[in-house]
Amino acid sequence: MAAILERRKPIEAILAECSEEGGESRALKRTLGVWGVTALGVGAIIGTGIFVLTGKAAALNAGPAIVISFVIAGIVSALAALCYAELASSVPVSGSAYTYVYATLGEFIAWIVGWGLILEYALGAATVAIGWSGYFSDFLYATFGIAIPKALRPFEGGFINLPAALIILLITVLLIRGTQESSTVNKIIVATKLAVVAFFIILGSRHVNPANWHPFAPFGVDGIINGAGLVFFAYIGFDAVSTSAEEVRNPARDLPRGIIGSLAICTVLYIIVSGILTGIVPYSRLNVPSPVSFALIQVGLNWAGAIVALGAIAGLTTVLLVMLYGQSRIFFAMSRDGLLPPLFSRIHPKFCTPYLSSAIVGVVVAVVAAVGELDVVANLVNIGTLAAFALVSIGVVVLRHREPNLKRGFRVPWSPVVPILSALGAVALILKGLPLMTILSFFTWMAIGLVVYFSYSRKRSKVGFSLPPA
Secondary structure (H helix, E strand, O other): OHHHHHOOOOHHHHHHHOOOOOOOOOOOOOOEOHHHHHHHHHHHHOOHHHHHHHHHHHHHHHHHHHHHHHHHHHHHHHHHHHHHHHHHHHOOOOOOHHHHHHHHOOHHHHHHHHHHHHHHHHHHHHHHHHHHHHHHHHHHHHHHOOOOOHHHOHHHOOOOOHHHHHHHHHHHHHHHHOHHHHHHHHHHHHHHHHHHHHHHHHHHHHHOOHHHHOOOOOOHHHHHHHHHHHHHHHHOOHHHHHHHHHHEOOHHHHHHHHHHHHHHHHHHHHHHHHHHHHHHOOHHHOOOOOHHHHHHHHOOOHHHHHHHHHHHHHHHHHHHHHHHHHHHHHHHHHHHOOOOOHHHHOOOOOOOOOHHHHHHHHHHHHHHHHHOOOOOHHHHHHHHHHHHHHHHHHHHHHHHHHOOOOOOOOOOOOOOHHHHHHHHHHHHHHHHHOOHHHHHHHHHHHHHHHHHHHHHHHHHOOOOOOOOOO
């Protein structure tokens, strides 16, 4: 076991892989600045959580105290964000948590993280696509009177979710075309989405009835914690920013700013929106797929509900874009290390993107979104992300010990206290905020990953040596 845990990659080797020098083009093109990185993060974070899960968590878990649930989940995410920011500025290459753990805790733990991230991004994207399809169907009917045939809407008893599959394939084509192109589209949609959220805040605040905030915490402290475990899904996405490290022009400066900035913006918006939402409509009535537009419709603002529905479509679209982007980049990094087949790290000669990785991910996710009913996927995605957060936080402490002289564009304050609190917070949310069945399902997925690692990946790994102790 000690030999397995010691198989890790030197920082110098990791940094060399993203060098634009060399005969074979295996480096990605650096096109993103700080605003592109921040927009990428906001695009990933604001989506399913604010437009879908807020109502469910309020109705079934926390009541109006959902604002406290968002604060708790936000604190755990903020602590992890500081750790991600340090590692992203120190090891600015593709792969996110997978790459960071590879450099600190070794190949075996890195494989576990990478396998968990596959679960997070793939199932997360499929889930968001199904939600996107629901909003899209509602918008077409409410605005133009066009009803998508029931056979193409599994969430209403149909056979295949065609809109969900098509949006996945469309975004896949966009990602293959290039990071610069998809980043431009993302910025436009993010601006639209933020405008719609601001629209809801301004208009909804005029219809708040303070009586709806009583009782404030009808399900007690346990309900607030359980709500935090569910709405944690709302914060998933900022870690995807670090998967863009190899395509950022100045990663040491721009990555920390993008990660922390996008998380701060979204946390403030979540708290305000959830407070207004439970003030407009009694929390018990918010267990609906589209709580934000539903609340406006309940006070007679149908036209405003249609506008918000359009914003939800934009919001979910950017989440899909970043999730599919992050998934292909993680495959790219794992393939470059030999842990996955070489085709996942093959770069397109014209677009300079991992086109085969993006295409395969897109097709698989489209199939899952087309035929799947993923009611429990949000929690599965949460546990995969929380596990990655805990390991990345530990990785900061380990890297500080093993590479004390490594150049760091950003340093976590009060280390090792903050990284340790980050890891403990993630573990606490797993144990306290997630159902037992979710935990058991996650361990089943991990068991499958171990079979793949020992039967294929370890034999083909490019790290065939051990480093001397630091």
